[in-house]
Every structure is written in C-alpha cells, then in structure tokens.
Amino acid sequence: MADEIAIKVPDIGGATHVEVIEILVGSGDAISKDTPLVTLESDKASMEIPSPQAGKVVAIKLKIGDKVSQGDVILTLAAESTTATAPKHTDEKSPDVATQPESTIASEKIIHDAALTLPVVKAEQPATPQTRSTLVSAGPAVRRLAREFGVDLTKVLGSGRKSRISKDDLQHYVKQALSERPSGQGFALPEMPAVDFSQFGPIESKPLNKIKRLTAVNLHRSWITVPHVTQFDDADITELDKFRKLEAESAAKAGYKLTILAFVTKVVCKALMQFPQFNASLDPSGQNLIYKQYYNIGIAVETPNGLVVPVIKQVNQLSVADIAVEMAILSKKARDKALMPGDMTGGTFTISSLGGIGGTAFTPIVNAPEVAILGLSRAVIKPVYDQREFKPRLMLPLSLSYDHRVIDGAEAARFTRLIAELLQDIRLVLL
Numbered sequence: 001m002a003d004e005i006a007i008k009v010p011d012i013g014g015a016t017h018v019e020v021i022e023i024l025v026g027s028g029d030a031i032s033k034d035t036p037l038v039t040l041e042s043d044k045a046s047m048e049i050p051s052p053q054a055g056k057v058v059a060i061k062l063k064i065g066d067k068v069s070q071g072d073v074i075l076t077l078a079a080e081s082t083t084a085t086a087p088k089h090t091d092e093k094s095p096d097v098a099t100q101p102e103s104t105i106a107s108e109k110i111i112h113d114a115a116l117t118l119p120v121v122k123a124e125q126p127a128t129p130q131t132r133s134t135l136v137s138a139g140p141a142v143r144r145l146a147r148e149f150g151v152d153l154t155k156v157l158g159s160g161r162k163s164r165i166s167k168d169d170l171q172h173y174v175k176q177a178l179s180e181r182p183s184g185q186g187f188a189l190p191e192m193p194a195v196d197f198s199q200f201g202p203i204e205s206k207p208l209n210k211i212k213r214l215t216a217v218n219l220h221r222s223w224i225t226v227p228h229v230t231q232f233d234d235a236d237i238t239e240l241d242k243f244r245k246l247e248a249e250s251a252a253k254a255g256y257k258l259t260i261l262a263f264v265t266k267v268v269c270k271a272l273m274q275f276p277q278f279n280a281s282l283d284p285s286g287q288n289l290i291y292k293q294y295y296n297i298g299i300a301v302e303t304p305n306g307l308v309v310p311v312i313k314q315v316n317q318l319s320v321a322d323i324a325v326e327m328a329i330l331s332k333k334a335r336d337k338a339l340m341p342g343d344m345t346g347g348t349f350t351i352s353s354l355g356g357i358g359g360t361a362f363t364p365i366v367n368a369p370e371v372a373i374l375g376l377s378r379a380v381i382k383p384v385y386d387q388r389e390f391k392p393r394l395m396l397p398l399s400l401s402y403d404h405r406v407i408d409g410a411e412a413a414r415f416t417r418l419i420a421e422l423l424q425d426i427r428l429v430l431l
Contacts, residue, residue, distance in 0.1 A: 005055075012047065018069065019041050022039035022138075023037075028057060029056070037051050051077070057077060062075075137165065153170075155173070211308065228401050228402075231399075232397070232400075233397075233416040251321065256321065260379070264423065267419055279348045282406060295348060296311050297311065299330070351376065352374070356378075361397050365401065371406045373400070381393070
C-alpha cells in the first residue's frame with residue numbers, strides 16, 4: 001500500500017508569505033519526480049516548486065492567492081514503491097522553461113504589466129490544442145514575456161499538457177493580434193533599424209547583465225506610461241553642512257558616516273507627511289489614488305552590476321542617525337550582492353543622488369508605481385543676495401520628477417520649496 005506523505009514548500013531563498021499564482025497538478029494526478037506542482041511569485045521572483053518524488057496526488061492543501069512560506073504543506077502524495085508507471089513530464093515542459101536552469105528562473109525579478117493592450121483575437125494554434133482550463137498554465141519565463149508584451153494570458157490558448165502555454169503559443173498570439181489591430185487604434189513605437197556597426201570600425205558586443213536588463217525594462221515602461229514633468233530648485237545647506245561636519249567625528253566613533261543624504265531623507269519624509277499626494281499611487285484603473293500611511297524611501301545605489309534601489313522602511317520613525325546607519329547597511333549589501341527581495345520592496349518615494357559625482361541638474365525617471373522621485377546633484381558655492389549683500393552659500397540642486405496625472409506644477413513647486421526650507425533650517429523638522 002502506498003505511503004501518504006506531505007509535500008512541503010522547500011527553502012525559497014528566505015522569502016516568506018509568497019503568493020501562489022498557479023497550481024499545476026490536481027487531485028488524482030499521477031506525477032513523476034521533479035514534476036512542477038505550483039508556481040510561487042513574490043515581488044522580486046517567480047519560481048516553480050517541483051515534486052521531490054513520484055506518486056499520486058491525494059489532496060491539494062492550498063489555493064491560488066494563498067501566501068506560503070518554507071514548510072507549508074502544498075499537497076499530500078501517495079508515494080508508490082515504484083515509479084515505472086508514472087508518466088514522464090520532461091517532454092511536456094514549455095521549451096523556454098525546460099532549457100533554463102532552475103536557479104535562473106527562481107532569481108528572475110517580476111516585471112509588472114506594460115502599457116500595451118492587445119485586442120482579443122482568436123489566434124490559430126498549433127494542431128490538436130488541448131481544451132482551455134479555468135486556470136492559466138504557463139511557466140515563469142512565459143509569464144515574464146507576457147508582461148513585457150502586455151498580454152492577458154487568459155486570452156491565449158495553450159497547446160501543451162493541460163493547456164499549458166508555451167513561448168510559441170504566446171508569440172503566435174502576439175503576431176496575430178498585431179496583424180489584426182485596426183490601424184487607427186493607438187500607436188506603436190517604430191522599431192530601431194538594425195545597423196551593422198562593424199562596417200565603420202572594430203566593435204565588441206557584450207550582453208547586458210540581469211540587473212541592467214530588468215532595469216531597462218522597468219525604466220522604459222515608466223518613461224512611456226508616466227507623463228513626466230521635472231521641477232528644479234536649489235536648497236541652501238550652508239548651516240546644515242556645518243552642523244554635519246561638527247557631528248561627523250561623533251558619528252564615526254559610533255560606527256556610521258553622517259551624510260547630507262541622510263538629512264535629505266528625513267526632510268523628504270517630513271515633506272511627504274505634509275503633501276500626501278506625493279506618497280501615493282494610482283490604482284490600476286487610473287480612477288483612484290491610493291494614499292499610503294507609511295513612509296518607505298528608496299535610495300538609488302550604484303553597483304558594479306547596475307543600479308538597485310534598496311528601501312529604508314518607516315523613515316518617519318527613524319532619527320537621522322538611524323537613517324545613516326540603515327543607509328550604510330543597505331548600500332554595503334547592494335555592493336556585496338546580498339540584498340534580499342524584502343530589502344527592495346514597499347517603497348513609496350525614491351531619492352537618486354549624484355552629488356558625489358557631479359552635475360548641476362538632471363531628470364530622474366519616476367520609479368512607478370510611485371508618483372515622484374527626487375534627484376540630488378553636487379552642492380556648490382554660489383553668491384546669494386540677502387537683501388543687503390551677496391554672500392557665498394552652499395547650494396544643493398534639487399530635481400523633482402513627478403507624475404503629472406497626480407501632481408500639478410504648483411504642488412511640485414511648493415513641495416520642493418518646503419524641502420529647501422527644511423534643509424536650510426533643519427530645526428523645522430522637529431516641529
């Protein structure tokens with residue numbers, strides 16, 4: 001008689017409360033070892049959980065939408081003494097999933113739906129397609145590709161086992177949809193023409209690393225979907241910098257570096273509390289504004305592999321010293337490739353500082369679904385008139401990019417003015 005065992009969620013890189021987005025087997029199914037059981041998706045990764053052994057599924061212990069962690073039971077399995085009769089599953093996998101190492105699939109960052117909306121079409125499918133099930137069956141790579149194309153996978157018929165959607169199915173759907181799209185609807189960006197640069201001289205082609213590829217997709221999506229406007233201003237940080245230098249030695253003895261960025265982060269939090277629309281997000285319909293009652297500020301960090309944005313949580317509850325310590329910890333983790341998914345999620349506003357490099361101003365791209373981002377350039381000494389004479393003052397350039405669907409120009413000007421005033425007299429943060 002077969003032994004009934006519980007199949008549990010294995011170690012998933014320390015992630016907890018990960019959402020179940022797909023159940024790939026059903027009660028009564030005979031499965032072989034490594035058959036995918038469920039697909040889990042966190043804010044930063046998507047992964048299939050395979051069966052550690054062969055047998056017959058007795059009962060599914062979770063449902064789509066459940067949040068699971070390591071050790072939670074997925075299903076119960078009647079383990080057979082022999083797996084000779086278990087059907088082989090390897091030839092049924094979608095080509096794109098079967099050829100990818102599991103570690104690569106598990107580490108991929110989730111890409112949110114792009115702006116392109118394709119019409120519903122009845123695309124021709126490969127021969128003898130399976131009957132469409134009520135659940136979408138597709139691997140993480142296919143889901144990522146669908147998000148890049150802006151395709152609703154419920155509208156695509158899969159030709160694989162249990163109507164599983166392969167990359168070929170998705171590509172066929174997209175081609176068919178684009179060919180049938182009325183010429184008067186919307187617009188499409190023209191493709192960049194292919195250029196053979198080698199005809200002009202020696203070249204070298206290097207693939208982008210994973211971080212740069214994902215960053216490119218996210219930035220491109222934000223740029224084409226968010227109507228950007230950038231507001232520029234200067235903040236007088238002369239007295240603030242003097243205070244910072246006075247406290248720098250004490251901070252160093254305490255084990256952290258006191259930076260202008262730490263003060264700016266605290267000031268921005270104060271400004272967000274007075275201008276809640278900057279700490280909000282549009283809902284997917286674009287009809288409602290979601291005001292967040294928490295203040296998590298992302299700090300863009302340059303690493304050898306590309307730009308990452310770790311998030312400092314609950315800034316309103318932290319002192320400037322606490323922020324400086326947390327900033328140092330996250331920056332080191334970013335450079336050491338030790339950031340966990342939880343370190344980069346939940347942000348409500350982002351700061352991008354180029355002050356350590358140079359420049360006078362720039363136009364940072366909004367980190368959607370956030371609605372604004374503050375850029376900092378290098379502070380320089382400028383002559384400032386104080387109603388009597390010109391005096392040398394240390395001025396910090398501010399560049400605020402914002403989503404014009406949510407924020408008006410006057411609001412942006414008031415927001416940057418408040419930041420400048422708070423930086424000019426840091427005591428106001430205490431009020």
